[in-house]
Amino acid sequence: MEATEPEAFRGELRAWLEDNCPDEMRDGRNDEASICWGGKNWKFASDAQRTWLERCVTKGYTVPTWPVEYGGAGLNREQEKIFHDEMRRLNARYPLQSFGIWMLGPALLHFGTHEQKKHYLPPIARGEVRWCQGYSEPGAGSDLASLQTRCEDKGDHWLVNGQKIWTSYADKADWIFALVRTDRDAPKHKGISFVLIDMQSDGVSTRPIKLISGVSPFCETFFDHVKVPKDLVVGEVNRGWDVAKYLLTHEREMISAAGGTMGAGRPLGAVLADSETGLTDPVLRADAMRAEIDGLAVGLTLERYKDQAEAGQGAGDASAMLKYMGTELNKRRLELVMAAGGSDALGWDDDRAPNWLRTKANSIEGGTSEVMLSIISKRVLGLPG
Amino acid sequence: MAKLVRTDEEALLAEAARGFLDGAAPVSRLRNMRDSGETADPGLWKAMVEMGWAGILVPEAAGGSDMGHAAACVLAGEMGKTLASSPFISTAVIAATALRQVSDRRATEALGRIAAGQATYALAVDEGAKFDPANTRMEARADGNGFRLNGEKRFVVDGGNADRLLVLARTGNGLTLFDIPSGREGVSRERRATIDSRDTADIRFDEVVATGEDVLGQVDDAMTVLKPALEAGQAALAAEMAGLAAGAFGMTVEYLKERKQFGVPIGAFQALQHRAAHLWCECEVTASAIMHAGRMLDDDPGNASLAVSLAKARATDTAQRAVQEGVQMHGGIGMTDAFDMGFYMKRARVAAEWLGDYGYHANIVAQARGF
Numbered sequence A: 001m002e003a004t005e006p007e008a009f010r011g012e013l014r015a016w017l018e019d020n021c022p023d024e025m026r027d028g029r030n031d032e033a034s035i036c037w038g039g040k041n042w043k044f045a046s047d048a049q050r051t052w053l054e055r056c057v058t059k060g061y062t063v064p065t066w067p068v069e070y071g072g073a074g075l076n077r078e079q080e081k082i083f084h085d086e087m088r089r090l091n092a093r094y095p096l097q098s099f100g101i102w103m104l105g106p107a108l109l110h111f112g113t114h115e116q117k118k119h120y121l122p123p124i125a126r127g128e129v130r131w132c133q134g135y136s137e138p139g140a141g142s143d144l145a146s147l148q149t150r151c152e153d154k155g156d157h158w159l160v161n162g163q164k165i166w167t168s169y170a171d172k173a174d175w176i177f178a179l180v181r182t183d184r185d186a187p188k189h190k191g192i193s194f195v196l197i198d199m200q201s202d203g204v205s206t207r208p209i210k211l212i213s214g215v216s217p218f219c220e221t222f223f224d225h226v227k228v229p230k231d232l233v234v235g236e237v238n239r240g241w242d243v244a245k246y247l248l249t250h251e252r253e254m255i256s257a258a259g260g261t262m263g264a265g266r267p268l269g270a271v272l273a274d275s276e277t278g279l280t281d282p283v284l285r286a287d288a289m290r291a292e293i294d295g296l297a298v299g300l301t302l303e304r305y306k307d308q309a310e311a312g313q314g315a316g317d318a319s320a321m322l323k324y325m326g327t328e329l330n331k332r333r334l335e336l337v338m339a340a341g342g343s344d345a346l347g348w349d350d351d352r353a354p355n356w357l358r359t360k361a362n363s364i365e366g367g368t369s370e371v372m373l374s375i376i377s378k379r380v381l382g383l384p385g
Numbered sequence B: 001m002a003k004l005v006r007t008d009e010e011a012l013l014a015e016a017a018r019g020f021l022d023g024a025a026p027v028s029r030l031r032n033m034r035d036s037g038e039t040a041d042p043g044l045w046k047a048m049v050e051m052g053w054a055g056i057l058v059p060e061a062a063g064g065s066d067m068g069h070a071a072a073c074v075l076a077g078e079m080g081k082t083l084a085s086s087p088f089i090s091t092a093v094i095a096a097t098a099l100r101q102v103s104d105r106r107a108t109e110a111l112g113r114i115a116a117g118q119a120t121y122a123l124a125v126d127e128g129a130k131f132d133p134a135n136t137r138m139e140a141r142a143d144g145n146g147f148r149l150n151g152e153k154r155f156v157v158d159g160g161n162a163d164r165l166l167v168l169a170r171t172g173n174g175l176t177l178f179d180i181p182s183g184r185e186g187v188s189r190e191r192r193a194t195i196d197s198r199d200t201a202d203i204r205f206d207e208v209v210a211t212g213e214d215v216l217g218q219v220d221d222a223m224t225v226l227k228p229a230l231e232a233g234q235a236a237l238a239a240e241m242a243g244l245a246a247g248a249f250g251m252t253v254e255y256l257k258e259r260k261q262f263g264v265p266i267g268a269f270q271a272l273q274h275r276a277a278h279l280w281c282e283c284e285v286t287a288s289a290i291m292h293a294g295r296m297l298d299d300d301p302g303n304a305s306l307a308v309s310l311a312k313a314r315a316t317d318t319a320q321r322a323v324q325e326g327v328q329m330h331g332g333i334g335m336t337d338a339f340d341m342g343f344y345m346k347r348a349r350v351a352a353e354w355l356g357d358y359g360y361h362a363n364i365v366a367q368a369r370g371f
């Protein structure tokens, strides 16, 4: 029974994917132009992208591990591994990616009320509502808990005033999950709440900021006397820091996966061999071999931490390690891609330069590498100060 | 793929091993052995045998516990933390795995002797300064029904004291693995003091007679037997090195909390905190590669090469980083012989070379990954 069940699942899944994944979605692409982010205003890049999303939604495969009642497929850890295996085997694109899937979903599943889950999770799973993350402020980056956006209790509603910055896709998102200060007198970690705000609300505005990679704008987001219904706080009022931290561990694992799964997915040697000079330069080859070794080991570490989490040993602060190692590795990989590409990789006409530039943010967004190392040294190693 | 979490059995084994080793084999034991001019510690090995460790890869029918490679890696890792010196990898891992590839009565008896602590082994492969089994030159000349072995093996780890030798030599159409007693006529052993204070030897073979009985596996086909044995040894050695790194790292973190300069513990300096945190990350990542290698050897041994080489490469890198940072962050005291860090550094250097260095294993990974 135990031996055949996962294999039976694999067989069914494989057949379903073979039958349902459109050919155009079998190129494994994961760059900005190919990702389906969903949302009210989403314009599908192709019929295939729409079909692929719709079919996956019926099976819960946009969020395979979420409970079925919230739009997922309810897969366990072993089935999840098989799911990713089989997706990779087909080189299938993920049907939908979003901050809702990566960040808000896990936080709601953990802290949300049943009503909040019922109301907010299925539209995320169906790709109907797109979320953005309002954490950082001009004065609160690494020192996130010093955030100042005010949220006052006005009896029948909350009133929000303040500014967020670096809000990825705020101009495209339908809703924002934001950290706001609900108690200005409490110690800085104890006066923060986690609220959900409709971006259509009066008083919300955004102004895009362009990245060095030329694409993927993030924004400044302004809240000017924005009214928010009372039931849109997730978790307890003034205990938003717990939700924020929980969400950050998921965000960090998601960002680190970029380095790890690429290592476990397409070998760096094959990626570099695509370029004209390939791996003929012994210095580059040696660097690439090291990066491949580290990438495989980081990929295994992601798997190990997931297995541990399933066995009830949550990663906690150690997820900072995954984030740090995964992102630094990803930067190394793209440096190698650029070096192998030579002058061929210097134009804007293919993905290499934009991807390379974009990876530089990996070790900044979601908490910088330095912040990750500080978390490890204090909370994991117990070093003083 | 099997789960990358310790089983309850493995967790208990690690705990028992730690308890035993902390009592019986702290680093001071290695230091005492060195100071008394010895390169082996038969008393410690005897105690390990009594713990059942010699039989960890020996079938139950032959008197072992048959717990598998992941378990052997758990033991090697614990040994590495305090540099316990024993022929565990040579005998209980490499020789036992080689013998298990052969299913005749002789091999079964030999496995029984390993488990009972009646025989220790050393693997005689290297002939040059680097591990390179494919280019073995030592000759086993056909002679009547048997062979004559002539040549020299270098860096035979545990070879100065081992009862038996597994010798790789060239025969008519390939390589053959011989299993002979170290006392056989024509074998002369010269102990070489390597920097880690442990047993290695250069061994000369001068018209040494070997019969068909002495061949392990088939003539001209050493690799069927030797490849799994080497991979088992490489994984266990990687585990030892990861344990070594963890041991050196643990000492370093303690020191960061304890040593004061400028009126504060030096661990309050962010420059050191971040280096220590980085090292911890490296250790964690390497631990995954080790666990994966053990699982692959147990579950899919025919396809474990990549996993094993990944583990050895990572462990080599991490151990060397850990000892270098270990000395640096201890300042002057880290350089003194009276302090243990030097023992870690020297063992890391020797282990880096044994059974293939970083480059050797990186090339195997690269090949498997389509470079």
Ligand SMILES: Cc1cc2nc3c(=O)[nH]c(=O)nc-3n(C[C@H](O)[C@H](O)[C@H](O)COP(=O)(O)OP(=O)(O)OC[C@H]3O[C@@H](n4cnc5c(N)ncnc54)[C@H](O)[C@@H]3O)c2cc1C
Binding pocket: A132, A133, A134, A135, A136, A137, A140, A141, A142, A143, A165, A166, A167, A168, A169, A218, A361, A364, A365, A366, A367, A368, A369, A370, A371, A374
């Ligand atoms: C592409 C991208 C997308 C982003 N998307 C979002 C988003 O959607 N929503 C959102 O809320 N935020 C987002 N961010 C913001 C991101 O989380 C912050 O940029 C990050 O937390 C760092 O804050 P900062 O930019 O203010 O840098 P600072 O905190 O000012 O850091 C500057 C430098 O100082 C270092 N430093 C700071 N404090 C310490 C310390 N104690 N010890 C040692 N070094 C230190 C940092 O590591 C860094 O190198 C995004 C950022 C990027 C680049």
